[in-house]
Amino acid sequence: MRDAALGEFDDPITLLDEDNRRFTMGGDKPFLLEREIRGAFAKFNSNSGWSCGEDPILDAFSHWTWVESGGAELVCDLQGHRGDGQLPYLGSAFYYLLTDPCICTRDREYGESDLGPAGIGAFFQNHVCNEWCEHLDIEYERPAYVNAGRLQTRMSTSYHSIHT
Ligand SMILES: [Zn+2]
Numbered sequence: 001m002r003d004a005a006l007g008e009f010d011d012p013i014t015l016l017d018e019d020n021r022r023f024t025m026g027g028d029k030p031f032l033l034e035r036e037i038r039g040a041f042a043k044f045n046s047n048s049g050w051s052c053g054e055d056p057i058l059d060a061f062s063h064w065t066w067v068e069s070g071g072a073e074l075v076c077d078l079q080g081h082r083g084d085g086q087l088p089y090l091g092s093a094f095y096y097l098l099t100d101p102c103i104c105t106r107d108r109e110y111g112e113s114d115l116g117p118a119g120i121g122a123f124f125q126n127h128v129c130n131e132w133c134e135h136l137d138i139e140y141e142r143p144a145y146v147n148a149g150r151l152q153t154r155m156s157t158s159y160h161s162i163h164t
Pocket of ligand 1: 141
């Protein structure tokens with residue numbers, strides 16, 4: 001069973017995001033199509049340092065991605081469905097089914113939602129290590145300093161072009 005697949009449109013189509021910005025898809029640009037996520041959809045953390053504070057394992061995951069990448073990347077903006085036993089998925093009752101994350105990198109390699117060092121700094125400025133960070137033995141692995149002063153911490157996804 002596949003949960004995502006690459007596709008293409010024969011004719012370009014234009015989509016609007018929540019900030020009323022246009023994105024044209026099609027032609028030579030493939031797209032990624034995901035299976036519908038069923039059940040309650042939740043936002044767990046953002047790319048500007050916000051966290052819901054109720055899913056410490058996911059904040060620890062974001063922290064861990066930064067450690068594992070040698071400080072080059074932070075996977076954040078985690079959102080999706082928290083499996084609570086009501087809708088088993090692939091044989092598991094308790095799980096997270098995540099979609100559409102952001103990756104903040106030192107060199108802003110991944111487009112508009114990659115807020116670069118400011119996004120990484122915003123995460124660590126707001127992140128308090130939890131028992132999962134301790135379990136992963138990463139609670140002392142943090143940037144020497146954070147440079148997040150110009151970012152407004154928001155629950156919704158932030159885009160580089162809005163903040164420059
Ligand atoms: Zn941590």
